[in-house]
Each structure stands twice: as C-alpha cells, then as structure tokens.
Amino acid sequence: MDLIKIACVMLAVALFLGILTSGDKDEVPPVSPEIESETISSDVAGVAGTVQAEEKGEMHVPAVSRPAQDPLILEKGESKLAAERRNIESKVKATVRLLEAQGEKLFPSFREKGSPWYQDSFCIFVWNEDGTLVVCPPDPSREGKNIKELRDADGKPIGELLMETALSEKGEGWIEYNWKDKNNSEPYHKCTFVKKASSEGKTYIVGADLYLENYIVCRNLEACEYTDEPGNPQIAELLNPVSLDRNLELDCSLAHSVIEPGKNTTSHVVKTPEIHYILEGEGLLCIDGIPVEIHPDQFIYIPAGSVQTTYNTGNIALKFLIINQPARSEQSVELL
Structure with missing residues (x-):
C-alpha cells in the first residue's frame, strides 16, 4: 500500500490519537451440524443498551444514545470481525432452537469441552430469567450465582442490561462493555449476544461472548511510554506491528513525538519513507538541507534516506505523529 494512501487514512485517526485495525488471521470456524446455521438478525438494537432510572422529584437530562446502524449495511461487512459476529449470532440462535425442542437435558453437552457449544474461545452460557447462571462451561463453580448486580470495569450494569435485552419484546441483542478479570492487568473490550429461550414452562437467557x-487494536497515548534519549525527541509508539504479538494486516507504524521549546533532534537518516503530521506547536524541519516551516494540521512526506533535523522554534511543545512504512525499527534509523 502506498505511504501517501496510508497517510490519508491515518490523518483522521490522528485527531483521536487512537488506532483501530483488524487482526487475527485465523479462519472463523463454520457452524457445526449440531448447531445449524441461521441468517443473522436484521437488528443491532441492544449494542449500546442502557438502563434508565427515575428518582422522585429529580429532573434527569436524557442520555445521549448511540445511533443504531443500518443492519443491512452491517451484513455487508467482509472483515473477520463481521464474520465472527454473524457466526456467534447464528450459533446462539440455533442453540435456542435446540433448547426449546429438547430442554435441560442438553445442559451437560453445553459443558463438554470440544462439543459444538464449547470449543477454543467460544462457549455458550445459560441463565434463568432471574439472572441465575445455570451453565458456565469455563468455570462451573460460578453456576448458581446471580449476575443481576454484575458491573463492568467502568461500573456499567451489564447484568441488568443482559437480562433487559434478552427479556425485551425483541428478545435478543448485543451488549458491549469493558471487562477486567484476574488474569489481565488492563480491561479488555468485549461483546455478548443474548437471546431468550422458552422450554418446559421455563424462560432462559442464552448467550455467547465476542472478544x-x-x-481490533486500541491504545491510549497516556498508556504509552516515551523514549528519553539525549539528542532525540521523546517518542511513544502508538502502533507498531513488529512489537505486537499478533498478525496485523498492516505494514506501517505510528508514533507520537514531542520536542520541547528551544530543542531539536540530532540529525539522522531514516531508511524508510516517513510522514510527519503536526498536532501542536511550530518549528522547522530540515530535509537534506532544505528548511520546511511546520505548523498544526500540516503533514510532510519525507523520502527514504533523507537527512533530517527538526527544530522547535515556538514557545510551546512541538507535538506530531510519525508514520513509517514499513514499520519503524532500530535498524531503520541512523544517527549522524
């Protein structure tokens, strides 16, 4: 992919200082014969589910809700994420059909590792209508516990939302949240699809998770560490496929750089093409002896092999993004 084309995509991302990109090249497993395939629901209601609370004598400002996306457009998604979303919906719906036909005698099969309901990172959960967990394949010790008061890492009442979504008139939907468990130091983004099932006079909530x-890769600048080497600007890597333990469909890197007032970088050669996008401050970028004045909302393409030096000529920190293709490495920079 041409670096200029990459830059056009990255500039919009730069305003948010975050990166979103697809990953994991593993093929999405097909729905097994036991869980017959069904067409994805033409509805995405419930993805941003909310619980409204009214207190006597208190006026509430309506919360800003996320707009529902056109389900017909969503069905056209060709990414592995879109495929897995459809796959999970199909499996949950097929499981509901089997549960409604055969009842609780299926529960032991749901817990059996390697079965269509419990394999790799996929498993089926079942709650009863009051929120009590009745099937939890990864951790059977949690069965019998109620999820009604369950909240995510941000305090979002996901227990109530899961129940509310499944028991609604539509009877199904997605809930997204930030989850933190004992095996991870940082919360991770997760979605759960739930659907109501009725069998033998009982109501159940059947669901499965999407990790x-x-x-998707999403990082906050504040969580990134800056280098602090004499003669070099402070640089924090926002995204570099070389340092991430996953297969990204990407061949470039993005870093955030800061040069304090009155400072400059050591003259250096970058062996790969590079683009700078200026966020704040002003300065001078010398490329093979040619001075280029830099200011906010400007991007500069720098050919591979150029000698470059950046000066902060203003009174505030000079902040900019650096895009390299291929991804920046220690071998790609030569100090002079």
Whole structure:
C-alpha cells in the first residue's frame, strides 16, 4: 500500500490519537451440524443498551444514545470481525432452537469441552430469567450465582442490561462493555449476544461472548511510554506491528513525538519513507538541507534516506505523529 494512501487514512485517526485495525488471521470456524446455521438478525438494537432510572422529584437530562446502524449495511461487512459476529449470532440462535425442542437435558453437552457449544474461545452460557447462571462451561463453580448486580470495569450494569435485552419484546441483542478479570492487568473490550429461550414452562437467557481484542487494536497515548534519549525527541509508539504479538494486516507504524521549546533532534537518516503530521506547536524541519516551516494540521512526506533535523522554534511543545512504512525499527534509523 502506498505511504501517501496510508497517510490519508491515518490523518483522521490522528485527531483521536487512537488506532483501530483488524487482526487475527485465523479462519472463523463454520457452524457445526449440531448447531445449524441461521441468517443473522436484521437488528443491532441492544449494542449500546442502557438502563434508565427515575428518582422522585429529580429532573434527569436524557442520555445521549448511540445511533443504531443500518443492519443491512452491517451484513455487508467482509472483515473477520463481521464474520465472527454473524457466526456467534447464528450459533446462539440455533442453540435456542435446540433448547426449546429438547430442554435441560442438553445442559451437560453445553459443558463438554470440544462439543459444538464449547470449543477454543467460544462457549455458550445459560441463565434463568432471574439472572441465575445455570451453565458456565469455563468455570462451573460460578453456576448458581446471580449476575443481576454484575458491573463492568467502568461500573456499567451489564447484568441488568443482559437480562433487559434478552427479556425485551425483541428478545435478543448485543451488549458491549469493558471487562477486567484476574488474569489481565488492563480491561479488555468485549461483546455478548443474548437471546431468550422458552422450554418446559421455563424462560432462559442464552448467550455467547465476542472478544474484540482478537480483531481490533486500541491504545491510549497516556498508556504509552516515551523514549528519553539525549539528542532525540521523546517518542511513544502508538502502533507498531513488529512489537505486537499478533498478525496485523498492516505494514506501517505510528508514533507520537514531542520536542520541547528551544530543542531539536540530532540529525539522522531514516531508511524508510516517513510522514510527519503536526498536532501542536511550530518549528522547522530540515530535509537534506532544505528548511520546511511546520505548523498544526500540516503533514510532510519525507523520502527514504533523507537527512533530517527538526527544530522547535515556538514557545510551546512541538507535538506530531510519525508514520513509517514499513514499520519503524532500530535498524531503520541512523544517527549522524
């Protein structure tokens, strides 16, 4: 992919200082014969589910809700994330059909590792209508516990939302949230699809999880560490496929750089093409002896092999993004 084309995509991302990109090249497993395939629901209601609370004598400002996306457009998604989303919906719906036909005698099969309901990172959960967990394949010790008061890492009442979504008139939907468990120091983004099932006079909630970290990379600048070497600007890598333990469909890197007032970088050669996008401050970028004045909302393409030096000529920190293709490495920079 041409570096200029990459830059056009990255510039919009730069305004948010975040990166979203698809990952995980593993093929999405087909729905097994036991869980027959069904067409994805033409509705995405419930993805941003909310619980409204009214307190006597208190006026509430309506919360800003996320707009529902056109389900017909969503069905056209060709990414592995879109395929897995459809796959999970299909499996949950097929499981509901089997549960409604055969009842609780299916529960032991749901817990059997390697079965269509429990394999790799996929498993089926079942709650009863009051929120009590009745099937939890990864951790059977949690069965019998109620999820009604369950909240995510941000305090979002996901227990209530899961129940509300499944028991609604539509009877199904997605809930997204930030989840933190004992095995991870940082919360990770997760979605759960739930659907109501009725069998033998009982009502159940059937669901399965979608782990977005397998498909999307999202980092905050404040979580990135800056280098602090004499003669060099402070640089924090926002995204570099070389340092990430996953297969990204990407061959470039993005870093955030800061040069304090009155400072400059050591003259150096970058062996790969590079683009700078200026966020704040002003300065002078010398490329093979040619001075280029730099200011906010400007991008500069720098050919591979150029000698470059950047000066902060303003009174505030000079901040900019650096895009390299291929991804920047220690071998790609030569100090002079």
